[in-house]
Amino acid sequence: MTIAPGQPESTSTDIAVALDVQAVDGAVAIQGRSPWQIVRRRLRRDRVTMVALVTSIFFILLAATSPLLAALGIISPDLTHPELVQGLGSMPEGALGGVSPQHWLGVEPGTGRDLLARIITGMTTSLTVALLATIFSVIVGTVIGIVSGFAGGRVDWLLSRFMDLVLSFPSTLMLLSLQAVLVDRIASIMQQPSSAPPPKIAFMVIVLGFFGFPFFARIVRGQVLSLREREFVEAARSLGAKRGRLYFKELLPHLWAPLLVYTTLVLPANISAEAALGFLGVGLNPPTASLGAILNDAVSYARPDPAYFFFPGLTVFVLVLSFNLLGDGLRDALDPKSGR
Numbered sequence: 001m002t003i004a005p006g007q008p009e010s011t012s013t014d015i016a017v018a019l020d021v022q023a024v025d026g027a028v029a030i031q032g033r034s035p036w037q038i039v040r041r042r043l044r045r046d047r048v049t050m051v052a053l054v055t056s057i058f059f060i061l062l063a064a065t066s067p068l069l070a071a072l073g074i075i076s077p078d079l080t081h082p083e084l085v086q087g088l089g090s091m092p093e094g095a096l097g098g099v100s101p102q103h104w105l106g107v108e109p110g111t112g113r114d115l116l117a118r119i120i121t122g123m124t125t126s127l128t129v130a131l132l133a134t135i136f137s138v139i140v141g142t143v144i145g146i147v148s149g150f151a152g153g154r155v156d157w158l159l160s161r162f163m164d165l166v167l168s169f170p171s172t173l174m175l176l177s178l179q180a181v182l183v184d185r186i187a188s189i190m191q192q193p194s195s196a197p198p199p200k201i202a203f204m205v206i207v208l209g210f211f212g213f214p215f216f217a218r219i220v221r222g223q224v225l226s227l228r229e230r231e232f233v234e235a236a237r238s239l240g241a242k243r244g245r246l247y248f249k250e251l252l253p254h255l256w257a258p259l260l261v262y263t264t265l266v267l268p269a270n271i272s273a274e275a276a277l278g279f280l281g282v283g284l285n286p287p288t289a290s291l292g293a294i295l296n297d298a299v300s301y302a303r304p305d306p307a308y309f310f311f312p313g314l315t316v317f318v319l320v321l322s323f324n325l326l327g328d329g330l331r332d333a334l335d336p337k338s339g340r
Contacts, residue, residue: 039333039334042332042333043329043330043333046329046332046333048325048329049325049326049328049329049330049332049333051322051325052321052322052323052324052325052326052329053326053329055318055322056322056323056326059123059127059318059319059322060127062120062123063120063123063124063127063128064124066120066121066123066124067124069120070117070121075114075116075117075120075121076113076114076117077113077114077117077118077120077121077289078113078287079113079114080111080112080113081107081111081112081113081114082111082112083112084098084103084107084112085098085107085108085109085110085111085112090109090110090112091109091301091304091305092106092107092108092109092112092305092308094106096307097109097115097305097307097308097311098112099307103115103116104116105119105307105311106305106307106308106311108297108308109301109304109305109308115308115311115312118289118294119289119291119294119311119312119315121289122289122290122291122293122294122312123291123315123319125197125201125274125284125288125289125290125291126271126274126275126278126290126291126292127271128201129201129204129205129208129270129274129290130208130267130268130270130271130273130274131267131270132201132205132209133204133205133208133209133212133270134209134212134263134266134267134270135209136205136206136208136209136210136212136213137208137209137210137212137213137215137216137266138213138216138259138263140209140210140213140216140217141212141213141214141215141216141217141219141220142216142217142220142252142255142259143247144159144163144213144217144220145216145217145218145219145220145221145223145224146220146221146224146247146248146251146252146255147159147247148160148217148221148224149220149221149222149223149224149225149228150224150228150243150246150247150251156221159217160221163214163217163218164214166210166211166213166214167214169211171207171208171211171212171273172273172276172277174207174211175204175207175208175273175277175282176280176282178203178207179203179282182203182206182207183199183200183203186199186202186203186206187199190202195285197284197285197288200283200284200285201284204274204277204283208270208273208274212266212269212270215262215266216259216262216266219258219259219262220255220258220259223254223255223258224251224255227251227254228251232250233246233250233251236249236250257334260330260334261327261330261331261334262327263327264323264324264326264327264330265323265324265327267323268319268320268321268323268324268327271291271316271319271320271323272316272320274290274291274292275290275291275292275295275316276292277292278290278291278292278293278294278295278296279292279293279295279296279299280292280296281296291312291315291316291319294312295309295312295313295316298312298313
């Protein structure tokens, strides 16, 4: 970029500053930005996405540190307070379900356990199940999508029909119908009782992850169909690269953007699925806390103690909404055709 004759010096300086450039010998050298710098700049300008990002990080950190908080005695999710729940139905005393400086969100009816501590512990359980199921879906879907899109022909047809078959089964119905059989089998493998939390967590992770991988596989397959004809793939082939290197060294680095975006969209769906199972009473057994189990118990007290139903429901709503908004913001920031 050169300065036109007769152009005021102040104007050229303003242009240089606006473009983040440096003038050398009367010319302006434009400094390029990497794709990640462009993405970060777009994200910083999107206030909704930044709020969703901060909220998501806060929930993740809170859920990750809840075992430490319980070990240090900061929260006590299993400690009962019978003196705080008295009268007919053992309802909490005071306004908003017994809200006080000691119990910020009140206490549970019947047991008097601190509701905030139960919500934090339940969030840990729900996020653990959702995160592990999402990782399972990402790994299986990415591998199958790369193999299907790159191989083509009969292999692509067989894998595509397998994905269609998996998608034809409703995941919630399969979770309900397969629980009785798979939980006992997993418990025998883990050598634990079927009512213990680990077998049920493993069951939900496997089923949610298995029925979620076709969505990732389809996206990856579509991307690989266009990438496999690119010059860098042909160059690697001509140099004798094996399929493993072509899959994971050449193709996989070009798939991180759609995988990242879709991961942030599938994660809240898995959180909702786990909460729905707990609400239906087929998730983790008490006293293990989960957001769905808390909501299932709170339904019985919706009228006499609406705060007990409102606070866990609000937590699920904000948690799912923040991840959904974060996924939408990442999709817009990573889209090269976006005009934002």
